[in-house]
Amino acid sequence: MSAAIEQQSARRTARRPPQAPSGAGFLLGQALVLDLVLAVGAVATWPIYRSTALIIVLTAGIAAGHLVAALGTRWRWSAWWVALATLAVYVAIGVPVAATGSLASPDAALRALVDVATAPVTGWKDLLTLELPLGSYQATLAPALLVFVGCTVAALSITWRARRWWMPAVLVALLPTAFGVAFGARALSAPLRLGTLAVQPETLVGVGAVLAALVAVVWRSDHDRRRALATAAAASGVARGPRGRRRGLTARVTTATGMVIAATAVAALWGPWALADRPREVARSVVEPVLELERAPSPLASYRASFDDDRYDEALFTVSPAQGVDRVRVATLPFYDGRTVRAVAPDAGLTDPATAFTRVPSRLDADAPGEVAVSVRIQAGTGIWVPTVGDLRAVSFEGSRAAELADGFFLNAATGAAIDIADPAPADGDAYRLVASVPAEAEPVASLTPSRSGPALPAEVVPASLTEWMDTQNAGTGGAALDTLLDRLRSRGYLSHALLLPGGDAPAWLRDLGEAGFQPSRAGHSTDRIGALFTQLIERESSSPDGSDADLVAAVGDDEQFAVAAMLIADQLGFDARVVVGTRLASPEGLPVCEDGVCRGGDLAAWVEVADAAGRWVPADVTPQHESFPSPDLEQRRDPENPTQVRRDEAEPVLPADASPADGERSEPESTPQEADLTALWTALRIGGVSLLALVVLVGPLVTILTVKALRRRGRRRGDVAARFTGGWEEYVDTAVDHGYTAPAHLTRRELARLFAGGAEDAAGVRLATWADRSAFDVAPPSAAENDEFWRIVAAERARFAAEKGWWARLRARLSLRSLVPRRRAGRR
Incomplete structure (x- = not known):
């Protein structure tokens, strides 16, 4: 009898799935090939920022991702705890790495912390509404940090732990490349000339991503194949020679290389021809900032109001120094519809790329000839329109509202006009510094x-x-x-x-x-x-x-x-x-010119x-x-030939006619109802909505896991008697799995119960296994009273599992996803 049990156990051991590969060599090699795929993603992301700060962010993010993935693999953390650790590391390094300019003051650091924490929800808006390149503007590097930290942790965790299903790790490592493409510029980059061949940089990035992914797949496949051959050789005693291994590896590498070369040649020759004169469809092409231009009046329509006596001498803004600049642009209006000139096309509106207003990062492009630095201080202001000079290169706001004004600043690169939709608009006390390229002399x-x-x-x-x-x-x-x-x-x-x-004195402009x-x-x-x-x-x-x-x-x-x-x-x-x-x-x-740089209404x-x-x-x-x-x-200058004389003694007063009854009594004009100021309400709703969204993002998954488990437990207690016994057994096994026990699929229910009870034959779990077997195989299933006792024992066992753990371990078990992952059930029909 003992020999039969040993033979049965040996057969079950042989049927066990292979364990995940381990060893320092495997871990290091797998990390290197995935790092190669992530490096291609870094190259694809570079055009978005074009700043050395991106290199620091990506290096820190990938390194932090390796650390979290290694600790999670070493201590066998659940997916939920790995995700929490990833989020904690991202927030911890986000402010010093992704928002370095915010360390100047505690207020700036707190603001940057909020921006980094909300980047998973709102960061995409900055990437799509700011003009490229972004540089290190505010916290725009936070989304890139999040993508690389998250993808590194996910890819390494999957490939280091997986036995067979490691392929998703390569797909996850390709996500940074997709991020760089999706949030990139609308237009393709200038082609690279290789002799007579012109190749788009985007084509090279795509080919590099495919090649790096192929290297990762070939490396892991070859590693698993060599491991399987080594296992078979150990079991059979027959080893494959090195010549056969080299021949197989050479064949696979040759096939993969040929595929890559063929794909590269086709893309390089056919891609430029197929994509000629076609716009690049990226996320930036369909997402535009929501501005208030539609409601703002045309600056030309309100032009004459500046010449009223009360505004004629009113200082609007001051420009210093004024040397080297002869004109200050307030608004540019290129479109005319027969009624008024306006800043955006009447038919295309704000979505026209040629006239759309986009947010501006710290600097637009490299240095240009004829650059000047000008400081502008707002006084009465010009509404949402921001005075600029020349061809804008960079803008930086000053004062207590600097961050708010920078967030609301938008530029029309095609016309040079700028607006600021901060609430309130730029007013007395606000200031900013411009760097612009000004032509030396205009052509006639x-x-x-x-x-x-x-x-x-x-x-x-x-x-x-x-x-x-x-x-x-x-x-x-x-x-x-x-x-x-x-x-x-x-x-x-x-x-x-x-x-x-008007009567009286002449107006100021006429004087x-x-x-x-x-x-x-x-x-x-x-x-x-x-x-x-x-x-x-x-x-x-x-x-x-x-x-x-x-x-x-x-x-x-x-x-x-x-x-x-x-x-x-x-x-x-x-x-x-x-x-x-x-x-x-x-x-x-x-x-008329501005005296000493002070520009007034007149x-x-x-x-x-x-x-x-x-x-x-x-x-x-x-x-x-x-x-x-x-x-x-001539007719206006000629005096009248027959002047009319008025004789007062013959003039008779003419009384007004009686009012017509049909006219009715004229009512007093109704006062225009004053609209309530809902600014504070909308601000509160906006803050509340963002806070609620952040709370849902952080707490929502926790509540979802607890709700799913509660609904699953409730469903298992319903149905016929046999189904309730089977459901109770599955609840018992799932509870043990969530508390860290393993549930091998080859064990029977009684063997599994003894495993959970530490080998005891009289454990309560053994009674559960007996009742569950009776419900499945006995002609007379257990009664409803026995079912109630069965579920009472399940509840007691759940309490026993929890009592064996500390507080953090109990919380981890409640939020564990192990029991929610589909697996083969022991003892199921």
């Missing part, structure tokens, strides 16, 4: 070459009087024609910022003009308003065909109308043009920027003159 407009042969704006938004006036000027074509038409438009216009001259007289001017820059402007010019020129520019002054308005008119003229000649609202720090033509101006065929943008001033007063018409 007459030297420009149009990029088109005809207009781009729809005909319905262009006044007919504008095209008629252009035809009568006989100015020719190209840049010379544009320069001539803009010069005639300015010299035949007259500056006026108001509709009616600053000196001897200039007042002419009323209607606001607005719609198609109708611009058409009326050119109608005045045509009528005056028709009445004085041979008059000089001073005789032909007729169009009355200011920069609001004349900038839009110049934009339409440039478009008709084939030029791309846009309106710019800003201030001048220097002007050779005597136009210093605001509007001009146009015109692009030639080479894509260079050249500014052109369009402010009308104010020296030559418009000549009145």
Whole structure:
């Protein structure tokens, strides 16, 4: 009998699945091949940041991942505890490694800690809304740290512990490469020239990822094969010669190398041709920041409000030093729909890559020629529009709201305009420093070459009087024609910022003009308003065909109308043009400038920027003159021939007619209901929502595990009597497994119960095994009363398992995932 039991035990031992490989050589080799795959992911991530700080972050992250995976493998931590340790290590090294600039003060460090902790939930937004490269801006390195720490721990834990299912480790190690591709730039990088062959860097990254993954698979497969052959040779005594091993390895390496070479050749030759003129579809292509531009009024529409007496001398912002900069850009408005000029395309809106506003990291690109550093201090401010100079390279905010303003800063790289949607908008006391590239000298407009042969704006938004006036000027074509038409438009216009001259003193803007007289001017820059402007010019020129520019002054308005008119003229000649609202720090033509860098409301101006065929943008001033007063018409100057005399003694007062009953009584105008200020409520809801989301992310998995186990235990106590006995036995085994016991599939129920009881034959678990066998195989199953006693013993055994452990071990058992992993059940039918 004893010999039969030993033979049966030997057969069961032979059927056991092989244990996970171990040994320092295996652990080190497996880590190296997976590190090779992670290194390709680091190369794919580099274009997102382009900073040496990324190297430090990835080195620290991969090293920390190796440490956590090694400790978890050594001490056989459950998946849940490995995940908690990974998260703890990520938070611990996140602030000093991924947000080094936050160590300047305790407040900054606390803010960085919050950013690092919330990066798993909100970090993707910064990656998708900031303009590349990100550098080490704030905590944008935290998502990369999280990806590399998590993938390193997961890949090594899987491959070091797995017996057969180690392949997912390679797929997990490829996730950093996918991260670099998904969060990369919209456009492909410049191709690398290898002689006559042009290869995209993205192609090389893809080939490198495939090659590194293939190396990892071949290495592990060869290791497992050699291990299996060694086991078979030990069992049979027949060993395979080294020549056969070398032949098999050579064949596998040759096959893999041939596959890689063929795939690389196909990708290098076919990829550039197939992807030519196709945009790169990445996550950044479909996610855009939500801005307030749609609700903000056009800066040109509110241009005249700056010339009211209460705002004319109000300081908006101060620029220092002002040397080397002649213009400050507040807003750039390239689109016209017949009603107003705006910053975003009416049809594409904020999702158009050419005009979208994106967040700006610490620096946009490498140093450029003609760079200047300028400090700007906000006073009254210009709303959400942020004054900038030249071609922006870097921006850094100062003061107590620096982080908040930096988070709300967005730049339109195509137009150079910037906005800040922080709440509240930049105001008195806020300051920032700009680094920008400023051209040495602008080219003359007459030297420009149009990029088109005809207009781009729809005909319905262009006044007919504008095209008629252009035809009568006989100015020719190209840049010379544009320069001539803009010069005639300015010299035949007259500056006026108001509709009616108020009674009393003259307005401040009129006093600053000196001897200039007042002419009323209607606001607005719609198609109708611009058409009326050119109608005045045509009528005056028709009445004085041979008059000089001073005789032909007729169009009355200011920069609001004349900038839009110049934009339409440039478009008709084939030029791309846009309106710019800003201030001048220097002007050779005597136009208003900011004194000592202090820009006031009356210093605001509007001009146009015109692009030639080479894509260079050249500014052109369009402010009308104010020296030559418009000549009145002959009928306006003639005195009336028959003046009317009023005889007071014959004048009779005329009483108003009685009110019509149909009119009813006129009610008092209803007061406009004041909308409640919900800013504090929305702020509280936003903070509460983020806190709740973070709580769900941290605590949700714990509650889910406890809930699943409770529902499983409840379901096992239901059904027929036999099913309740089987379910009770499975609950007993799962409890033991969660508390660290192993449950070999080849053992019977009684053997498994003795294993859990330390070999005791009279243990309560043995009674459970007997009842469970009766419920499965006996003709007469146990009764319902025995079932209640069975579950009472299960509860007692669960309490015994818990009593054997400490507090932390009991908590680990409750949250263990071992019993939730599918496995072969012992004693199941």
